[in-house]
Amino acid sequence: MAIMKRKQKVSDEIPTASMADIAFLLLVFFLTTTVFNEERGLPIVLPEQSEEQDVSPKNLIFFIVQPDGRVVVRRGESEQEQTIAYNQVANILRQEIASNSNLIAAIQTHPDAPYRHMVNTLDEVKLSGAERISLQELEN
Amino acid sequence: MAIKDSGFKKKSGAGSGIPTSSMADIAFLLLVFFMVTTVFRKERKRNIEWTSAEATEKIDEKRKNILHVWIERAGAVWINDAQVPFEEISEVVRPLYAENRELVIALRGDSDVPYAQINTITEELQEAGAVRVTFATRLEQRAMRARR
Numbered sequence: 001m002a003i004m005k006r007k008q009k010v011s012d013e014i015p016t017a018s019m020a021d022i023a024f025l026l027l028v029f030f031l032t033t034t035v036f037n038e039e040r041g042l043p044i045v046l047p048e049q050s051e052e053q054d055v056s057p058k059n060l061i062f063f064i065v066q067p068d069g070r071v072v073v074r075r076g077e078s079e080q081e082q083t084i085a086y087n088q089v090a091n092i093l094r095q096e097i098a099s100n101s102n103l104i105a106a107i108q109t110h111p112d113a114p115y116r117h118m119v120n121t122l123d124e125v126k127l128s129g130a131e132r133i134s135l136q137e138l139e140n
Numbered sequence: 141m142a143i144k145d146s147g148f149k150k151k152s153g154a155g156s157g158i159p160t161s162s163m164a165d166i167a168f169l170l171l172v173f174f175m176v177t178t179v180f181r182k183e184r185k186r187n188i189e190w191t192s193a194e195a196t197e198k199i200d201e202k203r204k205n206i207l208h209v210w211i212e213r214a215g216a217v218w219i220n221d222a223q224v225p226f227e228e229i230s231e232v233v234r235p236l237y238a239e240n241r242e243l244v245i246a247l248r249g250d251s252d253v254p255y256a257q258i259n260t261i262t263e264e265l266q267e268a269g270a271v272r273v274t275f276a277t278r279l280e281q282r283a284m285r286a287r288r
Contacts, residue, residue: 016161016164020163020164020167023167023168023171024167027167027171027174030178031174039198039199039203039206039274039276040196040277040279041196041246041247041274041275041276041277042193042195042196042274042275042277043272043274044273045272045273046265046271046273048266049269065255109259110255111254111255112254114251114252114253115191115249115250115252115253115254115257116252118255118258119192119193119251119275122275123193123277126195127195135259135262137256
C-alpha cells in the first residue's frame with residue numbers, strides 16, 4: 001500500500017472573514033429585542049398618610065369632576081358653582097393663580113366618573129402650571 | 141510658480157472597493173451599544189385603553205425603580221404579573237418599597253375605570269408609604285385634543 005502523506009492544510013489563524021457576519025447576526029438579535037424605556041405620565045406626589053394640613057378656604061379652588069365629564073368650579077370661600085367644560089380649566093386656573101400664588105387646585109372626582117375625565121382635568125391643571133394639587137374623591 | 145502639467149502625476153491611492161476589514165469592528169460597536177441598552181421585558185402587558193394627556197412628561201427614572209400597577213376595565217389589579225385584590229395592594233407594595241426607597245408607582249389604568257377604584261389604590265399606596273405616583277398617559281397632540 002502506498003503511503004499517503006497528508007498535507008497539513010489547516011491554518012493556524014482565526015478566520016476573520018465571517019466575523020462581520022457573526023457580529024451582525026448578534027446585532028440584529030439585540031436590535032429586535034431592545035425595548036427602550038419609555039415611561040410617560042403625569043407625576044404627582046401623594047401626601048404622607050398622617051399628613052393633614054389645614055388650609056385656609058381662600059387658598060382653595062375646587063374642580064369637581066362629574067360622571068359625564070363636566071367640571072364644576074367652586075372657589076373655596078364662596079358657595080357659588082360654575083359648570084364648565086374641562087378644556088376651560090387651564091385658563092380659569094391660570095387667572096386664579098395669577099391673583100393668588102398660594103392657590104391649591106383640589107380635584108374632587110365623583111366615584112362613578114371614568115378615570116379618563118379625572119386624567120383630563122389633571123392634565124389641564126398641570127398645563128396651567130399649578131404646583132399645588134390635591135386629589136380627592138367626591139363625598140356626598 | 142507652479143506650472144500646469146509640469147510632470148507631477150498624482151498617484152491615486154484610493155481603492156474602489158468597500159473596506160471590509162473594519163466591518164466587524166463597526167458591527168461589534170453597534171452590538172455592544174444594543175447589548176448595553178437592552179432591557180428584557182419581564183412583565184406582560186395587560187390589555188387596557190390608555191388615557192392621554194397633553195401635559196405628559198417623560199419619567200426620568202431607572203427601569204428598576206418603576207413599579208407598574210395595571211387596572212383593567214373590569215377592575216382587576218395586576219402587579220408584576222399577579223392579580224392582586226384591592227385590599228392587599230398595600231401589603232404587596234410595602235415590601236417592594238422597603239427594598240427600594242426610590243420606587244415610583246406607575247398607575248396604568250384603563251380610561252373607563254371608575255374613579256372610586258383609582259382612589260382606593262392611591263389610598264393603599266399611601267398606606268404602603270409609596271407616595272411617588274405617576275398616572276401613566278400617552279402624549280396627546282393639541283390637534284387631537286380639539287376633536288375630543
